[in-house]
Amino acid sequence: MAAALAAAALASGGTVYADDHATPHPPYPSKPVHPAHAPQPVHPAKPGHPGKPMHPVKPEQPGKPMHPVKPEHPGKPAKPEYPAKPAHPDKPMHPVKPEYPAKPVHPEKPVKPEYPAKPVHPEKPVKPEYPAKPVKPEYPAKPVHPAKPVYPAKPVKPEYPVKPVKPEYPAKPVKPEYPAKPVYPAKPVKPEYPAKPVYPAKPVKPEYPAKPVYPAKPAKPEYPAKPAYPEKPAYPAKPAKPEYPAKPAYPEKPAKPEYPAKPEYPAKPEYPAKPAKPEYPAKPAYPAKPAKPEYPAKPAYPEKPAKPEYPAKPAYPAKPAKPEYPAKPAHPEKPDYPAKPAKPEYPSKPAHPEKPAKPDYPSKPAHPAKPDYPSKPAHPAKPEKPDYPSKPAHPEKPAKPDYPSKPAHPEKPSHPDKPSHPEKPDHPSKPTHTKHHDKDQW
DSSP states (O other), X not given: OHHHHHHHHHHOXXXXXXXXXXXXXXXXXXXXXXXXXXXXXXXXXXXOOOOOOOOOOXXXXXXXXXXXXXXXXXXOOOOOOOOOOOOOSSSOSSOOOOOOOOOOOOOOOOOOOOOOOOOOOOOOOOOOOOXXXXXXXXXXXXXXXXXXXXXXXXXXXXXXXXXXXXXXOOOOOOOOXXXXXXXXXXXXXXXXXOOOOOOOOOOOOOXXXXXXXXXXXXXXXXXXXXXXXXXXXXXXXXXXXXXXXXXXXXXXXXXXXXXXXXXXOOOOOOOOOOOOOOOOOOOOOOOOOOOXXXXXXXXXXXXXXXXXXXXXXXXXXXXXXXXXXXXOOOOOOOOOOOOOOOOOOOOOOOOOOOOOOOOOOOOOOOOOOOOOOOOOOOOOOOOOOOOOOOOOOOOOOOOOOOOOOOOOOOOOOOXXXXXXXXXXXXXXXXXXXXXXXXXXXX
């Protein structure tokens, strides 16, 4: 097949292209057509919302004033060039590196053998041509939706009459004058206290004896010079690398030379004993402090004047009576529970000792009666509010067009009836609290 195609290509390029592309392969047998779905009812078109009114045009903001131009910062002054620091004569920049002995020359590496050439892969077979895809079937056209109903135009909003001017309200009534505040008596003059006593001066600190001078440290002994190590023995020359595959045997390592023994250092000299610390004299005693003088007695302040009586406060109107709520329905009777088994009798508890009687607390003093405040002046009557002009009647809205009726939903199967809840038993009545009913008990 491949040879025939190659021969045809050599003969003429055009004919090959025509044979390959002009005559397609016969198509595969197509699948049987799927049965069409049942036609579904077309829903009526939903009407759109009427257009919204345009927003009022926003006024333009006045332009902001320009900022003043910021002055440029002055440039930094040029850094002065300092002269180079001369090198110290005693301290060289870098220590001189010692000369190391020359490295021994390594023997040449053997030549790598040539590997056999890789085998040539056979040519890949030519990919066969697949038959052409079947033609896509044409789908039916989409159904045309019914046109939207045209709504009538909205009625124009009528102009409302101007609001009436608000009437001026009468001035607020003048606040009644309360009785003047009583003047408190002046504070008594503070008595002069006696002057602080002068304490005697502190005693002079005694001079301590001078510190003893320690003897000079003995000089450090000189150690003997370090002995020179013997010269390192020369290694034998490496043998020539043998040919592969056999590996050559390495020569034995030379014996390590014995280094001389480390010299013994002389014994460390003994330091002299430290001198004894001298005894310091005893600290002198401070004189006794003088007795603190007694301050004069504090003067008594005058009594505060009596608070003036304010006018009586007016009585508040009585609260309306609370309406009676309808009576609660009676709960159904509670079913009788089975009788409980008799509880075994416990051994009798020993009687507690009687508590001592609580002592009676003294009764609280009665609150003093509040003074009567002056009655507030009555506010003047408000002027009657003028009637607003009647609003014009809105024009009648146009009738809304009838939409096409929706198809009725299929009836749902009815659910089985739920079992009724059992009746609630009667709860026992709660006991009323006896605590904190009267304020006198607090």
